Amino acid sequence: MTPLLIAQIGLTLFVFFMLLNSAAIMVYVERKVAALLQQRLGPYLVGPKGLLQPLADVIKLMFKEELRPKAADWFLFALAPIISAACAFAAFAVVPFGAQTTFFGLLKEPIKLQVADVNVAVLVIFAIASMSVYGIVLAGWSSNSKYSLLGGLRSSAQMISYELSYGLALASVLIIGNSLSLTDIVNGQSGYWFHVIPRWFIFLQPVGFLIYLTAGVAETNRAPFDFPEAEQELVAGYHTEYSSMSFAMFFLAEYINMVTVSAVATNLFLGGWHGPFLPEYLGWIWFLIKVAALLFFYVWMRWTLPRYRYDQLMTFGWKILLPLAVINLLVTAAGVLYFGV
């Protein structure tokens, strides 16, 4: 039980705990920001300024009856939310959120603030994102109801279509970042040009950043790409038949996927934990600020834009976003070759 092992286990538990908290915070932020955007008050009764609203929501969800339709395939029905939630948590395992630290000298050697430093981290995130399609497909199928099946199939078709643009946007960053490890990519963004502009990749890859965010929003099934869960169309899509904690797991998976996409976007394009005015070991504060900005952007988009119809969504994914991502990749490769960045 060396101190390093204890620190590592503690870090893992800490990340898990913070992800759960972030889902709860996102529930509150979403409702409050939505309310303020729509010029109403939002939750304000439970706790000061409604801050205990997520707690009330969780308690309500826990006490609801756990329904299971009789015609549903019980094993797959129970497995689907587990797959969704597990993949959502697993994707965050390779995301670094701070510089190396020795916890003020308690450890002999610094550990990275990352649960697992894999040298193919970017690919691992992509792999786990493609595994999370199964949670939705199985949920749609095993519920044995037409709304669920249609919602599940549409949602998974959408996710696999936007995975291509997601991957190509990642590839464009890899060409500039020169490494598949997220820690190396972030460390490549330290420093400034002309002492003023930070060396973030968003300045080198603005189109890539937009493609990545759009594909990320579509991957997490959030508005304006949330046709499969639209209440007006498909009752609730693939999670129609779920209630209580299984529904909570889908919800949890969705919010944590949002957090992961924002965190990866921060690491790839916005410089991760590097920022002015703060010493290196407090870099995680900058990381939190940047992730929070991206999450606000997510919520803002949801309550501002109307949703895409399904065929418009698929047309956009295949005929507009994918060629744009390919052209972006080619231009990036040409630029790197020519300028030798």
Place this chain on the structure above:
Amino acid sequence: MTLFYLFGAVAVIASLLVIAQRNPIYSVLLLIAAFGALSGLYVLLDAPFVAVIQIIVYAGAIMVLFLFVVMLLNAPHEETEHDEKVHPLRRPGPMRFGAALAVALVVELLWALTRDGGEPAAFEAPAVSSVRTIGHVLFTDYAFAFEVTSLLIIAAMVGAVVLAKRDSHSGGASAPPM
């Protein structure tokens, strides 16, 4: 070594269950589990790139395709005309041949591999397996094969779309609309 046995056991058991299951959806899910175990084996063989690509391509794309087709066709459970209690080696026709062939294959390969022909080849010094090396070799020595692969994929895409398209003149049943 225990990791090797663990992943190996999961792969073998999952594959056995794939061919023994009646319900095709369970077969697909078990095969995904087998691919996961194989991916672990690739990591043990110092090939992290292949391991992740296995998950992305096989478990994440090809199996989704299989799952879609199974759901689209509402694939029925397979019924056999034979009583399930009849041992596979006694069922007539290709089943008997297949089961016998599989047993013969395993016995023969095990014999060939465990013969005392020399010491078992242990793995040498760490292999070159970084993505950078693979990319370099892929785009220089195997560049032609790489380009031909893109043609192959286009041909497969066009073929799949054409073959699965519903013709307007067919009198047979069509798949349920999406």
Place this chain on the structure above:
Amino acid sequence: MPTLNDYLILSAILFAIGTAGVFVRRNLITILLSIEIMLNAVNLSFVAFGRSLGSPNGQIIVFFVMTVAAAEAAVGLAIVIGLFRHRESLNPDSFTSLKW
């Protein structure tokens, strides 16, 4: 430490399971799945040999095998869909109209 032989034995077992699946099962989709098992067994031996010889060629061939497997699965499933539309059955024994 597992030796090369251990990996090859595992690959042989998986290949045999796949072969048995192709012959024994009477469901077109399961037959295609058994073919995928065989391809994966071959991939495993390629990577094992590549590792034991210290060359990246094993992994590169695996890359190509995966691509080919993806293309073949896509076309195979399209054919299965077409066949299903005709006979409403996935049993290969029901497609016997060309037999003498």
